[in-house]
Amino acid sequence: MARRKKGLLSQIPEDYKTTAFALVFLFLGVIAFLGDTNSLIGKYLFGFLIQAFGSLYIWIFSPVLIILAVFLFKEKNLHFNSYRATGLLFYFTSLTTLIGWYNINYQAILNLYPVLESILGRLPLLFSFLILFFVSLFILFRYSIVHHALDTAKVLPTFSDFKDSYASEKKLTKAQREARGSVAKSKRLSVEEKKISKESSSLEKQLEELRREKEQLARMKQPKQLQLEKQKNRKVSVSGGNSGGAISSLFGSKKEINPAGKTEIPVKTFSNWQLPSLDLLTKRGTDIPVDEHEIRTKEIEIQESLLQFGIQVTMDGYKVGPTVIQYRLKPSKGVKLQSIVNLKKDLTLALHAKNIRIQAPIPGLGVVGIEVPNEERQTIGLHELLSDPGFQNKKLDIPIAIGKDVSGNLVFGDLTKMPHLLVAGQTASGKSVGMNGFLISMLYKFSPSELKLIMVDPKRVELSVYNGIPHLLTPVITNPEKALNSLKWCVAEMLRRYDMATKVNARNLKEYNAKVTKQERLPYIVIVIDELADLMMSGQKKEVEGNIARIAQMARAVGMHLIVATQRPSVDVITGLIKANIPSRIAFTVASQIDSRTVLDKMGAEDLLGRGDMLYFPTGNLSAERVQGMLVETDEIEAVVNQLKLTVDPDMLKNMQDPEIADGKSSTAGSIMEGYQGDQDESPEIIEKAIQVVKESKKGSTSLIQRKLGLGYARAAKVLDILEELGVVGPANGSKPRDVYVD
Numbered sequence: 188m189a190r191r192k193k194g195l196l197s198q199i200p201e202d203y204k205t206t207a208f209a210l211v212f213l214f215l216g217v218i219a220f221l222g223d224t225n226s227l228i229g230k231y232l233f234g235f236l237i238q239a240f241g242s243l244y245i246w247i248f249s250p251v252l253i254i255l256a257v258f259l260f261k262e263k264n265l266h267f268n269s270y271r272a273t274g275l276l277f278y279f280t281s282l283t284t285l286i287g288w289y290n291i292n293y294q295a296i297l298n299l300y301p302v303l304e305s306i307l308g309r310l311p312l313l314f315s316f317l318i319l320f321f322v323s324l325f326i327l328f329r330y331s332i333v334h335h336a337l338d339t340a341k342v343l344p345t346f347s348d349f350k351d352s353y354a355s356e357k358k359l360t361k362a363q364r365e366a367r368g369s370v371a372k373s374k375r376l377s378v379e380e381k382k383i384s385k386e387s388s389s390l391e392k393q394l395e396e397l398r399r400e401k402e403q404l405a406r407m408k409q410p411k412q413l414q415l416e417k418q419k420n421r422k423v424s425v426s427g428g429n430s431g432g433a434i435s436s437l438f439g440s441k442k443e444i445n446p447a448g449k450t451e452i453p454v455k456t457f458s459n460w461q462l463p464s465l466d467l468l469t470k471r472g473t474d475i476p477v478d479e480h481e482i483r484t485k486e487i488e489i490q491e492s493l494l495q496f497g498i499q500v501t502m503d504g505y506k507v508g509p510t511v512i513q514y515r516l517k518p519s520k521g522v523k524l525q526s527i528v529n530l531k532k533d534l535t536l537a538l539h540a541k542n543i544r545i546q547a548p549i550p551g552l553g554v555v556g557i558e559v560p561n562e563e564r565q566t567i568g569l570h571e572l573l574s575d576p577g578f579q580n581k582k583l584d585i586p587i588a589i590g591k592d593v594s595g596n597l598v599f600g601d602l603t604k605m606p607h608l609l610v611a612g613q614t615a616s617g618k619s620v621g622m623n624g625f626l627i628s629m630l631y632k633f634s635p636s637e638l639k640l641i642m643v644d645p646k647r648v649e650l651s652v653y654n655g656i657p658h659l660l661t662p663v664i665t666n667p668e669k670a671l672n673s674l675k676w677c678v679a680e681m682l683r684r685y686d687m688a689t690k691v692n693a694r695n696l697k698e699y700n701a702k703v704t705k706q707e708r709l710p711y712i713v714i715v716i717d718e719l720a721d722l723m724m725s726g727q728k729k730e731v732e733g734n735i736a737r738i739a740q741m742a743r744a745v746g747m748h749l750i751v752a753t754q755r756p757s758v759d760v761i762t763g764l765i766k767a768n769i770p771s772r773i774a775f776t777v778a779s780q781i782d783s784r785t786v787l788d789k790m791g792a793e794d795l796l797g798r799g800d801m802l803y804f805p806t807g808n809l810s811a812e813r814v815q816g817m818l819v820e821t822d823e824i825e826a827v828v829n830q831l832k833l834t835v836d837p838d839m840l841k842n843m844q845d846p847e848i849a850d851g852k853s854s855t856a857g858s859i860m861e862g863y864q865g866d867q868d869e870s871p872e873i874i875e876k877a878i879q880v881v882k883e884s885k886k887g888s889t890s891l892i893q894r895k896l897g898l899g900y901a902r903a904a905k906v907l908d909i910l911e912e913l914g915v916v917g918p919a920n921g922s923k924p925r926d927v928y929v930d
Contacts, residue, residue, distance in 0.1 A: 206259070209260050212252040215248075216249045216252035217249075220253075239296045239297055240295050240297060241286070241295030241298065242293075243286060251275070255267075255275070255327060255328075275327060277320075277322060278324070280319070281320040282320060284297070284299045285317070393490075462631060463630065465570060465574055467827050468570035469820065469823060470571070475507075476562075477507055485512075485514065486502045486505070489514055492537040493530065498530075499519040499522070503515040506593055506594045507561075508558075508561075508591070508813075509566075509595070510796060512558070512559050513594075514556070514558075515555070518555065525547075531543060534557065543557060543558060543560075543794070544791060544794040544813070558593060564796075564815075566818050567815055567817045569624055569628070571597070571817075572628070577597055577599050580599070582601075584602075584697070585602035585629065585633075585713070586599050587599070587602055588624055588628040589773075591814065600771075607768070608749070608771045608772075609752075609765075610752040610753075610773045611754070611761065611786040612792075612801070613754055613776055616777075616797050616800075617776075618775050621773070621801065621817075622717060623649075623824055630658065630831065633711070637710050637711065638712075639713075640653075640660065640714075641661060642663045642717075643715065643717065644664070645667060645718050645721035646721070647665045655832045656831045657831065658831075660901055662849075667721060667727070669850065670716070670722055671722070671727055671731055673848055673849050676848045677714055677734070678734055680747070684747075690921035690922065695745070696744070697746075704922070706888060710746070711746045712748075714738065714749050714750070716735075718752065720753050720760045723760050736764045757785065770806035771805045773804070774792035774795075774801060774811070775801050776793075778793065779793055780793050787802060787804055800813070800816070801814050845900075845901035845905075848901055874913075880892060881910065892906055914929075915928060
């Protein structure tokens with residue numbers, strides 16, 4: 188018997204037929220939902236639907252067809268066949284009948300309520316068609332409300348479970364209850380753990396890769412000597428490039444006899460002044476041992492530690508400094524910088540470091556810096572800084588050597604731009620060594636006629652070594668009362684200089700010196716206070732604070748600058764008034780975050796390592812910069828001071844310095860000090876010599892008497908005042924010499 192050929196429909200694959208049915212159902216559902224009766228298809232379709240399903244045909248017909256079409260597209264094992272066609276018919280019939288049960292007047296062909304109500308009754312009919320409705324859902328979508336209820340029932344405890352649980356709960360100890368609570372909590376967190384499982388797996392892979400690389404580095408570890416990067420030197424507090432010229436043009440050697448041309452600023456009184464030789468300073472090494480493998484290992488440890496807390500970063504290089512190595516990293520998108528800063532202690536533990544500092548972010552670079560201490564620190568010598576061309580920069584009016592930053596660059600400051608400097612740090616932090624470095628760098632730049640110093644040292648041990656140098660206006664002051672007198676003298680001198688500048692229409696000392704003659708030029712005056720706390724606790728706190736504040740507010744323009752240091756950075760020493768007027772700060776190691784905030788208005792100084800490690804925060808900078816200060820040994824200071832002393836005759840030095848500045852008796856030549864009356868207690872011999880000088884020169888000026896008689900600036904001004912009171916010379920006439928009234 189011949190085999191019957193299969194029909195055309197049976198040859199079509201089942202997937203194609205299912206897709207076709209899904210498209211038809213989707214089309215019919217959307218058309219019915221839109222309710223367009225203007226088209227030909229719409230007229231016949233909606234006429235049929237209204238007769239079959241009634242006025243609510245949209246909600247009976249459209250939703251189930253659209254949902255069924257989506258299921259047919261989504262589920263691969265779901266096909267439309269006669270079985271599901273029957274389920275679809277059951278769905279339409281049961282839902283239409285249930286609506287008819289609710290609304291007796293509902294008219295539809297599939298509404299079987301009017302026919303079956305008299306046979307089954309109202310309530311049995313409701314239950315019957317509800318069952319038929321759920322059966323249709325199971326046929327169409329494989330959804331069973333019974334299975335769903337059973338699954339839910341398995342999760343819910345029974346009454347006996349509640350009873351047994353209550354009885355056993357009463358027998359539990361407190362520790363057992365806490366243990367059970369932690370177990371329940373862990374179950375509640377299981378859902379969240381599943382959500383982050385994918386992220387955890389990726390982090391674990393990255394950690395594993397980092398561990399493998401770390402092991403490889405440990406196997407092939409080979410120490411190597413690296414040299415600190417030689418980059419273009421820069422200064423922090425001012426802008427501008429380095430000036431050219433060899434260092435020999437600024438510093439004279441021991442063998443040189445003619446010192447002409449050694450400085451850019453012309454010398455007036457000390458025309459043959461010879462600056463100290465650089466040979467007096469010790470040369471120190473510039474290389475420190477750095478292991479490349481160790482650096483890479485540290486980078487991996489940083490990444491690994493941060494990954495353990497879910498923070499992904501990319502290492503972006505490193506900078507080798509004299510004290511620390513700064514590892515730079517770039518966080519992934521969405522990572523808060525504060526989350527990295529908060530892990531400071533964890534990173535310190537992971538890196539086996541004494542202490543670390545996190546700079547987040549590094550200004551202008553868009554990266555985070557983690558500063559880890561070097562195993563061996565580099566010693567920065569003052570010789571290296573003073574022999575660098577950056578120290579000769581013409582744009583630095585009063586250059587001071589600061590040290591070397593974390594990138595290996597030499598850092599110089601300009602005291603005229605600061606214009607005053609506050610230095611703080613606890614004992615053995617390197618504060619006094621840093622102060623000596625600032626002073627020595629100024630002595631290597633200026634002659635006594637270009638720079639004058641007033642030093643206040645209540646501790647009596649740090650600055651006394653400078654006694655006898657010709658740059659001092661008065662011997663080093665150790666008495667707090669005399670220190671206050673010297674501050675008052677500075678205020679009077681400041682006001683006198685303002686009067687002189689006003690008469691020649693000069694805005695600052697630089698303009699004044701450019702407008703007057705060479706002999707009339709005024710020197711810079713730097714007031715150095717090594718321990719402010721002793722002055723503030725001397726019983727005259729208000730006067731000390733007021734005079735320091737007044738000098739800090741006004742003295743910049745007339746060439747007077749403050750360097751104030753303290754080892755007790757508390758608010759009763761560094762008051763708000765002093766801080767507001769001394770904008771440039773240097774913080775060495777301090778004891779706490781509170782002390783760091785007192786000095787810098789921010790944290791960070793408590794993380795420093797001591798021995799010259801500092802945060803340098805000049806005015807104009809947005810953040811403090813870490814710098815390793817230079818080392819100046821006592822024998823170096825003594826060698827420089829002794830050479831300066833040898834250039835001046837001791838008898839001449841006595842006349843150059845004026846002890847009466849500290850005694851409160853010194854004149855200030857034209858000062859507007861209230862109630863001032865000139866003394867005539869000067870030596871008669873000096874007065875006679877001064878009269879002879881002005882008679883021969885036919886003019887009178889402070890610089891003339893200072894130069895001819897070898898007197899100090901303050902004493903020469905006092906002598907000129909006495910001559911004015913005696914009628915020998917006339918009153919001050921601006922920048923012009925005074926008239927001489929005697930023949």
